[in-house]
Amino acid sequence: MNWVAPIKDEETLEKFKEKLREMDDKYYIMFEIGVGTGLQLQEILKFKNKDLRGKESIEASIGTKNIKRTFQIPKDLQETIMKFTEGKDPDAYLILGHASSPQPLSREQAYRALKSAGKSMGLSSIGAQTMRKTFAWRYYKSTGDIYYLQNLLNHASPSITYRYIGEKPNVEVYLRKMTPEENERSRYLLYKDNNGKKRIEALQALLSEIGEEMDNPLNNDAYYGKVDCLLKEMEDLVENFKQTR
Numbered sequence: 001m002n003w004v005a006p007i008k009d010e011e012t013l014e015k016f017k018e019k020l021r022e023m024d025d026k027y028y029i030m031f032e033i034g035v036g037t038g039l040q041l042q043e044i045l046k047f048k049n050k051d052l053r054g055k056e057s058i059e060a061s062i063g064t065k066n067i068k069r070t071f072q073i074p075k076d077l078q079e080t081i082m083k084f085t086e087g088k089d090p091d092a093y094l095i096l097g098h099a100s101s102p103q104p105l106s107r108e109q110a111y112r113a114l115k116s117a118g119k120s121m122g123l124s125s126i127g128a129q130t131m132r133k134t135f136a137w138r139y140y141k142s143t144g145d146i147y148y149l150q151n152l153l154n155h156a157s158p159s160i161t162y163r164y165i166g167e168k169p170n171v172e173v174y175l176r177k178m179t180p181e182e183n184e185r186s187r188y189l190l191y192k193d194n195n196g197k198k199r200i201e202a203l204q205a206l207l208s209e210i211g212e213e214m215d216n217p218l219n220n221d222a223y224y225g226k227v228d229c230l231l232k233e234m235e236d237l238v239e240n241f242k243q244t245r
Contacts, residue, residue: 004127005166006137012121013134019117026095026105027113029084034131036077038139038152041111041128045104050090052081062154069152137165168236 007013013035021028033044033052043060052058057072073081085094093104111128118126136149150161162169190196210227213219 003125004129004133005125006133007123007130008134008137008166012123016117016121016123019120020113023113023117025084027110027117029080030095030105030110031114031131032077032080035134035138036074037071038132038135038149039071040132042107045093045095045107045110047094048090049085049088049092049094052094053085053090054078054082067154069154071152133165136161137167140165140167168233 007016017028017031020031030041030044033039034041037058039058039060040062043062047058052073055073056078057070059068059070061067062069092102095105095110097103097105097109107128114126114128114130118124118130132153136153140146140149146158146161149155149165150158153161153164155161155164159169210230214227
């Protein structure tokens, strides 16, 4: 399975949109909503025309615990939705599977359309999460606010969000956001039951294990690729940590 990545190049993004539009306007509007709001594909496919027409934001439940989040709809996307829904039945699904059926587009159909458009452009890292990841990456690049994205996407930590959008964690951002109360709490948790040293020892043990495993002749190239990526990320984090001390 290929890793799904955000589309980071604006020219490629616009060409991808046009490719979807050539296939069918419904795929284009679906993608615009995903990239413009950060909503998940399965949520977009549930919408009826009345759910989005004339709206500045939309509330949706995300995650297994159905946590409510409010997703903003940019002005230009509002106008696109208005044009797409003009004259249509408010109670009909926004994105239909077939013109002759009242049923919404299925997730499988949507996925195949995205993959097909990507394949035609030589993009292998396209999938159901492409829209959301592209939204998140663009938002981060324009604002630098990883914490807003963490909350919106319901991630457990900023590091998960950084990984989600394919960006390296910025330790300086972490430190700037830490309040005196949070710093005090970190100190308490690190000293409690010797947790700080235990965590450091666990990391040391893992690195030692990886070092010993390096000479295993049964390892394939993919293993060494993973190790190389891990070391590069750790080296960047260490360098960033040194600069913020």
